[in-house]
Amino acid sequence: MDYEKIGLLAGIEIHQQLDTKEKLFCRCPTLLRKTEEHSGEYHRYLRATESEMGEIDDAAREEMKRERKFTYYTYDSTCLVENDEEPPAPLNQEALVLSLTIAKMFGMTPIEQINMMRKLVIDGSNTSGFQRTALIAVNGTLPNGGRIETLCLEEEAAQRVEGEIFSLDRLGIPLVEITTSPCMHTPEEVREMAGYLGMVLRSTGQVKRGLGTIRQDVNISITGGARIEVKGVQELDLVADVVKREALRQQNLIMIRDQLLSRGAFVQPAPFDVTGLFTGTGSSILKKAKIILAVCLIGFSGLVGYEIQPGRRLGTEMSDYAKKCGVGGIFHTDELPAHGITADEVEALHRALGTTEKDCIVLVAATPKQAHCAAMQVIKRAGFALDGVPEETRKMLPEGNTAYMRPLPGAARMYPETDVLPVLVEPSMWDSISLPELLTVRALRFSTELGIDEGLARQIAFSERLPLFERAVMERINPTLAARTILGTLKEIQRDGADISMISDDRFIEVLHAVESGKAAKEAIPELLRMVAKGAGTDEAIEKCAPAISRDQLHAIITKIVDERAAFVQEKGNAALVPLMGVVMAEVRGSSDGKIVSELLRKEIERVCKSR
Amino acid sequence: MDYEKIGLLAGIEIHQQLDTKEKLFCRCPTLLRKTEEHSGEYHRYLRATESEMGEIDDAAREEMKRERKFTYYTYDSTCLVENDEEPPAPLNQEALVLSLTIAKMFGMTPIEQINMMRKLVIDGSNTSGFQRTALIAVNGTLPNGGRIETLCLEEEAAQRVEGEIFSLDRLGIPLVEITTSPCMHTPEEVREMAGYLGMVLRSTGQVKRGLGTIRQDVNISITGGARIEVKGVQELDLVADVVKREALRQQNLIMIRDQLLSRGAFVQPAPFDVTGLFTGTGSSILKKAKIILAVCLIGFSGLVGYEIQPGRRLGTEMSDYAKKCGVGGIFHTDELPAHGITADEVEALHRALGTTEKDCIVLVAATPKQAHCAAMQVIKRAGFALDGVPEETRKMLPEGNTAYMRPLPGAARMYPETDVLPVLVEPSMWDSISLPELLTVRALRFSTELGIDEGLARQIAFSERLPLFERAVMERINPTLAARTILGTLKEIQRDGADISMISDDRFIEVLHAVESGKAAKEAIPELLRMVAKGAGTDEAIEKCAPAISRDQLHAIITKIVDERAAFVQEKGNAALVPLMGVVMAEVRGSSDGKIVSELLRKEIERVCKSR
């Protein structure tokens, strides 16, 4: 597809957790916990405050007034601040400096005086009912020439355990939010820039790693379409697919709009109660329903069933809207007869409603309240089809498709967090921030300076275990051995069930030293690490899986090898030492110290040579 | 038996709970509770304080040092004072005045300045480890010419629920302790004086009634015997029996002593281990025992099995001593062969120990520690038999027999309760105390002034419901009706399962008024009270079990009665009113108001007279 032609514009919003010692507004560790470790729980209701109500209609107002009961899990690593029972502590300096460092890496300009805001969030993920967030810096640049608009420092929300239960361990972990302008024009460019942003963040060495620690939202529009925000694209590899499929969806919706307009299509503004038509139906769903409502989409026939993304139709979009009212889904005549609804019933429906085959009828079957709500949602979404692409927040589906989530948020409802004093970013402080080496630069350096394979260099540079690698190199361990052990062996034994979190950096380095000094064979590394993971000391592990050979045994082995190669030895004299060393070491599988082997071997060679 | 001849001397110690509003040293009600109502529990250890230890032997010291764990039940009607967690409040004035009143009734002299003492009690029944007690008055007189030595005001102990569990509701209820001199000479005199003491106490109208609220201890000795204190004789009727049987026991013990001395009997000072002799025994108890010890009582044969009280022998006394060590009992050769022990085994025993048939051997079978302890106790008690009657505290058994409880207490360990300030008994206060009418005097007055049967008068005067009776009389209800209903009817319906505690005094009086005014028949009283006990109002009860007759029905009844007796009526004229009134009232069973009946009857009589 020619994305330039369709006018693809995309931007990225990245949320990255920072790996600080303490949380943003309290002195708790930024530690994720297992929910079964929770020390207690409490529950709360959140209420939209009165000002929220002014501008919106009664139904929505009613909805927002509805109190929702949320349960929160506490831990011995959370405190009264997470509980919304204590004013926030002053802004975490470590997090501030780190976010400013990131801003500086992107060439951004810091805000002179940082003002902390409260952004209302009443989905339960913030115990206070708001998220604290501050604009830290503006106007950075991307390698593609695009612009980074803003960098905000925020507190992470609580993690949903299930239903309305939240876990407080994550709440308050510092988070930077980086928002680019819609400066990307192809799916590949989006992927590339997302990757770049992530790389820069990881270059600080102070961001959280692992699932859920970085989240990408992508904004997408095409000419004639509308801005769509796709939330929570966690895997970088799917970014391009998401963009592609969204562009496709917008194209198809525009095509459908054009068709509808040319047909003079319209939407009947209210649903009809057709419960009576289905008293004898074979459809179990309709039979069970308290009420069946029909929405008439005049001139829509065929388009509701039109595929707009692989496997998704305009009808699916309507269904997504309807589901917000708690119904399981909808039926529409583009897909009928089916699901136990007969052609006769469809015909009777048309007859009763005075519609024809050119029209599409959508059926909603549920309780009266739900059905009415769902029918109105269908009418709403059908109306949007006449305008083309509605602005929406959408969630990603597994294959890169997206589904309706909620309308685009209006202006964020923010007001100052008065419990946190504003922070001046003094020029001297800004100037004193030193920039970390980019991981890409580091990878290049590894490959040139340490002479390791380029791919391996990049892999280790981008690895979470980079600090361990750098320590190994500092301690003069062979860089390739270190990198391969870190990237390969550790993963391998983990796959086999070893708990590699039990292998401390000290132990890991000791094992590599043992190999390098010949106290253990390279081949023994997986077994040694496995034993260390089970709690063994390094020496103990070597003792057990590669037990030292006694001097007598070693002597016997060497004698045998030398005797077997007597001719060669006699020929080469001392020059036979190095080749035979290899043979002996292979035999003792690293269970003997190289020095001793060499000493004994030298003597045996002398013996054989003398015996000539 | 000629008690004068054997030199019987007895004294009484009476403990009577006072029915004050609040407890002696806190402001809790003096309310006994059901243990299942307890609001909480806690546990404590009590320790003998160091000074306790000075004078006694190591074994006893060890015993006293042993910490015992006591559990206490709290109630919403107990407080921190009972918990030994708050200093005592000042002495309850109501209790003080009441105890002084009692003292005055006995002609005692009050102590000028009352000093509260702490008397050590470490059996767990006092949370503090001591009982607060004060000597209030001394030197009173009894009708038999004997002397009341002292009257003390004390706090009641906590009630044992079971084992080492105590209930705090009773702790702290005021208690008077009245101690007579050993001034009684026959069992009947003891019973009489005990009865007198109780009567005087009840004459105040302010002492607790019911099981456990009064406890009598009796001190008994005969010439050549020893002072025995029998604890907790709760029923007055048993007092005389207890005295009789104790006198008998002392006589028999003196006889046994004389026999033993004439035989030159003695006790082997240590037990023998005879476990080996019984390896093949048929006695299941001996077979199970870890060790079997034998105590040799030289020259005791026949006397250990001698009956000293009906069903109790010297051996029983030894057994009581042994049981303190936790063993189930003992065997002695006076009762063997028996219990699976054969004559051969007894013979073997004698042979092994070098004893003969003139001697008695006591066997103890248990764990080594218990068996040794028990054997030493048997040796101790056997030794006492050579001296006659040991001084003991004994507990009463159901039939009036007694069993060993513990040695007589030494001097009470008392020291001042410094948290309670001394109280001066001013002469003016003492003088202002007016004496209540004795119940005996009151009974006499009832019979003479109210003209009720002497027995009934005495019964009602001594009844707990005396105040109710006096109120009924005040309200001009027939005294005999009131007394009989209180003493008879109430008990009767209670026996049938009615909860008479639900019948308030007001309701009771209402019912009697209804009967007196003819609104209900006397015969309806039990049924009316039963209904009131179930929660009915008086009118409601009358309505239901003796429903009012309508004026028409009443008219019909009266017409019928008058017509049937037309001749009589015509003869007597208005003079027929009174006799016929009785006839009608009997017919309507009190379901109609007498006034109305009389009015209607008068008219009917006139009618019949006129019709002549």
Place this chain on the structure above:
Amino acid sequence: MERLKTGDRIECSYAGTRFNGTYITSREGKAVIKLDSGYNIGVGSDTCRFMERPDPVGRPEISTTQNDSLPPLSIISTGGTIASRIDYRTGAVTSQFDADDILRAIPGLSGIARYRTTQLYTILSENMTPAIWQELAAAVYKEIKNGATGVIVTHGTDTMSYSSAAVSFMVDTPVPVIFVGSQRSADRPSSDNTMNALCSATAAVSPLGEVAVVMHASTSDDRCAIHRATRVRKMHTSRRDAFQSIGIAPLGYVDYPSLDIHLSPGAVRRGSREPAISPVLDESCRLLYFYPGMPPSALPETGEVHGLVLAGTGLGHVSTDWIPALKTLVDDGTIIMMTSQCLNGRVCDRVYDTGRDLLKIGVIEGADTLPEVALVKMMWVLGNEKDPEKQRLLFSSSIKGECMRRSLHGL
């Protein structure tokens, strides 16, 4: 250039870009502006250019109705806010008080009663004074006389227990007088204001008949406790359940959201007292907290105050050094009452020497009265009773449940 005012639309040139926004204020030398994204930033004021001054935005009018068939409640505000409004345009939070505001903010209230509101004061509760307590008592009394089924007093939490105790002593009430506040400000969705308000209204129409404080019973939004005004104390700086009954169980609870109410048998019932007011307070009273080494010179001078409450150690002690100075004060007519800084438990000066000395010189034992409540009680007793003997009698008895004859088990 025009001097910028809050709400002015401006354009800001910063970091090579132009932002549109709203001028908020000047703070520590920076112009604080609210960007259209909602974020506030502080920048040099020279970067801002005035664009226009918008007309003030009228607040949306949503009328509320009161149900005349419901019992009448009076709400008296002293500064504690039940409701507040955020102006997202400027970020300003303003507290709201008239009945319409409250019912709009907490619609559930309209189902419980109809309301009459009086805004008596708008002050932080640390600025309360005995004089204000007196005016508050008069206002409460007026509402009772006017037939209110109950009175709700909204109050800052800092000194709410002092004020509620003061009103409790001054006013004899046959109806519930409920003090309520919130520990988390009303502008936040998590505020405890809604639940506390609904529970206090429920308590105010209940069979209760005394002055009480109604606040969260736990950190969860599950129920409010009803505390006797003279036995309650703020025991945490920031938790929702900061208010705790000391030495007694709460008078009852209101479950949330069911609003089921449970009163303990010990709670005074509606109608138990005739309405009356004794609003005099003698402000010449002081509360002094003793600590080891505190010099006797820290005591007021002779004649400086009429009454002195000591918060002594343990069972009610101060240093032996203080005895002569205290004796002088007592001899010269100062009333001195001993309470304990332990807060829980009962003063008993009969047990130790120091205590006996204190009793000997005429210091009054405060039983288990809380030190702060003892101060308020002293102001009231000295204000309303001049006979020293009767004063002593009042001090040693419970006037409004402030001291108890029995110490219950709980700590």
Place this chain on the structure above:
Amino acid sequence: MERLKTGDRIECSYAGTRFNGTYITSREGKAVIKLDSGYNIGVGSDTCRFMERPDPVGRPEISTTQNDSLPPLSIISTGGTIASRIDYRTGAVTSQFDADDILRAIPGLSGIARYRTTQLYTILSENMTPAIWQELAAAVYKEIKNGATGVIVTHGTDTMSYSSAAVSFMVDTPVPVIFVGSQRSADRPSSDNTMNALCSATAAVSPLGEVAVVMHASTSDDRCAIHRATRVRKMHTSRRDAFQSIGIAPLGYVDYPSLDIHLSPGAVRRGSREPAISPVLDESCRLLYFYPGMPPSALPETGEVHGLVLAGTGLGHVSTDWIPALKTLVDDGTIIMMTSQCLNGRVCDRVYDTGRDLLKIGVIEGADTLPEVALVKMMWVLGNEKDPEKQRLLFSSSIKGECMRRSLHGL
């Protein structure tokens, strides 16, 4: 007639009878005599006739032995009694202190350690002063330097938490320094002295390495709590479990009677600090408890004190009226720290106007430090550090666990 002395045998004629007894004392005009039955009575002294003056009764000698293989503990007594003896002849209770006395009274102690005892003071704890704290700190330090495995300080409970906090600030200890007392006097069988003593000895030989208070954890005799000296407060006048850790869980527990010890991960371990002592205290510090309407004149005069701890309301407030006077004090060099009379929770003066005003004039936030501990800390900081900047740093950080970076959940 000879003047009667305590212990004299007398004969008393009363109520027409003669009683034998022992003369005890004269009290309120009456001769108090102990009858042979054990009861004391107060009667007119004219009723008593001297009989004889018995030789003083020697106390039974029961020797105790110490086990040299056990670790050495030092016990320093300041007046809290571990053991006491009752003379039933006269009813007198005397407190006992030497090692023999203690081991005889509480034999279980001899199985835990061997003991060296020092009787430093015999005073009621309300008479403690900062000067005595300093001597106590020196004595504790001396025992540590002399190789004690742990130090036990017996102390009256009234001000034990003040003294333990003071020693905690003054002494760096590698070994446990355990303060212990009893709420029920040692002469009664129910006294908590035995259990508290055994548990404190257990704590004193444990892996703990800080100053702590060991007292009953509940009303039951089931375990003692080990409280950090700087986070403990006496919270009840008379209960056994009066001592409570505020804002943190106890450092651990000692089960009774098993004497199993459980230390929390947060407890400082034995050997964590080198022994050191900084025993200077600036006594010119005052603690002032604020209440509504308290006049600014209640503040010390300028220059009167070097340091002032305020126990403010809620998050740390005083009346706005106070701000100018406080500013004058601060400007003239008085160090002022704000704590909260709520006791639980953290001071935060950033939230409300009054608080921000206080911060602006230079009042220091006391975080969650207890008011009493803040007073002791202020004496110590002003005594040992003269540089105002460093003083501020010390105030805002935790020296001996007195203030915490995180507020845990419990109330």
